[in-house]
Amino acid sequence: MSDLVTVTREGALTIITINRPEASNALNNDAQVAMNAAFDAFAADDDQWVAIVTGAGPKAFCAGHDLKQQAASGELVSPPNGFGGLTGRKGLNKPVIAAVNGVAMGGGLELALACDIVVAAAHAAFALPEVRVGLAALGGGIQILPQVIGAKHAMGMLLTGRRVSAQEGHALGFVNEIAEGDVLDVARKWAVEILVASPSSVRATKEAVRLGLSTPYDQAIADQWNYPAMKAMFASEDYVEGPKAFSAKRVPEWKGR
Incomplete structure (x- = not known):
């Protein structure tokens, strides 16, 4: 596994961590490939029943695509299973929990929306800012966000690219819980409750x-x-x-x- 993404297993729980804190955990091409491989392995392992995805460091869950790489190469690459190997993945019936430890922007928010449960740190922030940089939220944000929070609220985010706090995300309904302590520990508690079933x-x-x-x-x-x-x-x-x-x-x- 690439050092851009780390994978740990705790019993039947897989924890997938984006490990590019110096780039706000934005995904470049190599990190996209590593994330896709991590979710492939989780999906194929009969002994792994629940996954948590999070970001390294206290500041960012995932800042989306690495726009610096895109600017240099002109390419915007996503693996066949979508952004982070998850947003377009079909048939994954194992639950995935997002432990959002900081900002989740663009593809980062789409990655969280592709999870079944979202736990957010109190300082986390969310946005789909693609319209502000000449892009669109093509990793599922356009489709999933209106389903989760309704068309009017979704349009308010999608057409402006505005930031939403963890507290507002909880009120809108795309955040399940705001962590009072360590967000990964709270995500583990959700995982344990699922693993009881x-x-x-x-x-x-x-x-x-x-x-x-x-x-x-x-x-x-x-x-x-x-x-x-x-x-x-x-x-x-x-x-x-x-x-x-x-x-x-x-x-x-x-x-x-």
């Missing part, structure tokens, strides 16, 4: 939510029984283990299969 059920639930957002309600209710992760849940050892553990009044031993 059946990983098969968690994946089935995430898939059903993701696919249901673009499907009419009646159709989604009918279709969810045939979603791949839902069918895998019904066929899993976890599906048998959960009721057994509940009846025996013991802690379930999840297998994730």
